[in-house]
Amino acid sequence: MAAPPALEITGLVKRYGTATAVDGLSLTAARGEVTALLGPNGAGKTSTIEICEGFRSPDAGTVRVLGLDPRDRALKARIGVMPQTGGVPGTARAGEFLRLMAAFHRDPLDPDALMERLGLTAHARTPYRRMSGGQQQRLSLAAALVGRPELVFLDEPTAGLDPQARHATWELVGELRAAGVAVLLTTHFMDEAEQLADRVVIVDHGRVVAEGTPAELTGAERQLRFRARPGLGLDELLSALPVGSAAKESPAGHYLVEGDVRPELLATVTAWCAAHGVLAEDLRIERRTLEDVFLELTGRELRG
Numbered sequence: 133m134a135a136p137p138a139l140e141i142t143g144l145v146k147r148y149g150t151a152t153a154v155d156g157l158s159l160t161a162a163r164g165e166v167t168a169l170l171g172p173n174g175a176g177k178t179s180t181i182e183i184c185e186g187f188r189s190p191d192a193g194t195v196r197v198l199g200l201d202p203r204d205r206a207l208k209a210r211i212g213v214m215p216q217t218g219g220v221p222g223t224a225r226a227g228e229f230l231r232l233m234a235a236f237h238r239d240p241l242d243p244d245a246l247m248e249r250l251g252l253t254a255h256a257r258t259p260y261r262r263m264s265g266g267q268q269q270r271l272s273l274a275a276a277l278v279g280r281p282e283l284v285f286l287d288e289p290t291a292g293l294d295p296q297a298r299h300a301t302w303e304l305v306g307e308l309r310a311a312g313v314a315v316l317l318t319t320h321f322m323d324e325a326e327q328l329a330d331r332v333v334i335v336d337h338g339r340v341v342a343e344g345t346p347a348e349l350t351g352a353e354r355q356l357r358f359r360a361r362p363g364l365g366l367d368e369l370l371s372a373l374p375v376g377s378a379a380k381e382s383p384a385g386h387y388l389v390e391g392d393v394r395p396e397l398l399a400t401v402t403a404w405c406a407a408h409g410v411l412a413e414d415l416r417i418e419r420r421t422l423e424d425v426f427l428e429l430t431g432r433e434l435r436g
């Protein structure tokens with residue numbers, strides 16, 4: 133029989149009092165893939181992850197982690213958890229803590245090598261509460277990985293990290309994936325999702341509003357952008373563009389033309405600019421980004 137998916141969530145509901153944080157969410161995460169959960173603040177990502185980790189109970193729906201109930205004790209040794217904050221006692225020294233975590237597992241990674249990879253060697257004797265936010269985060273990532281888990285949950289693993297630590301984290305996640313580990317991560321960084329994720333799941337108001345590979349979500353569509361003086365009337369331009377095109381100014385002085393971006397459309401725009409004495413600065417044709425898709429679907433910036 134084929135191994136069950138790393139994670140299978142069906143119709144998950146979580147309420148806090150009268151507020152519904154997760155509202156019928158379904159998703160599947162495959163082994164050997166990185167799945168990124170994207171969503172505005174309060175979309176229900178952490179609640180979902182904490183249910184999968186067995187820390188919270190759902191009000192409805194089913195969750196299967198490596199084919200088991202999230203509260204099954206057999207999972208402890210098979211999953212890795214990096215919470216958004218905490219998870220390490222304040223007085224624990226980094227090196228000792230990681231060695232202790234390693235001792236719980238049958239075939240752990242070498243704790244010293246892992247600390248070296250994450251730039252923690254110099255802080256091995258520092259108690260957790262005296263470490264900087266970024267160091268604490270890296271220790272909590274190391275603790276999630278030291279047992280060679282089959283599935284890891286990373287809740288905003290690179291929030292607040294400097295670029296070097298971010299890249300070290302990305303590299304580690306890439307290696308986990310190559311080793312067949314399933315990774316479920318939440319992030320507020322689009323570049324992180326685009327770089328790391330095989331599949332992106334966009335969540336809003338506790339539901340999945342879109343999912344697919346980054347390429348599927350952004351599609352083949354192109355758009356044309358330029359900067360010019362604010363307040364140009366766009367009606368005349370719109371009437372010259374092919375049916376189905378759109379043109380808007382947002383924010384002031386930044387213009388966006390969407391539609392079937394062909395050479396003819398570019399010629400129409402530049403001809404209109406010439407006729408109106410407009411020098412289109414930074415004129416460029418680009419593909420939609422995940423950020424654009426996210427904004428369209430949720431009406432909000434990712435880093436709200």
Ligand SMILES: Nc1ncnc2c1ncn2[C@@H]1O[C@H](COP(=O)(O)OP(=O)(O)OP(=O)(O)O)[C@@H](O)[C@H]1O
Pocket residue numbers: 148152153171172173174175176177178179180
């Ligand atoms: N223990 C709790 N008691 C009451 N309400 C809660 C609790 N935990 C979360 N919530 C609420 O549930 C909703 C979803 O929160 P959750 O933390 O799951 O969202 P999130 O997508 O992870 O957000 P963020 O990106 O800000 O971390 C929010 O409105 C939050 O205020």
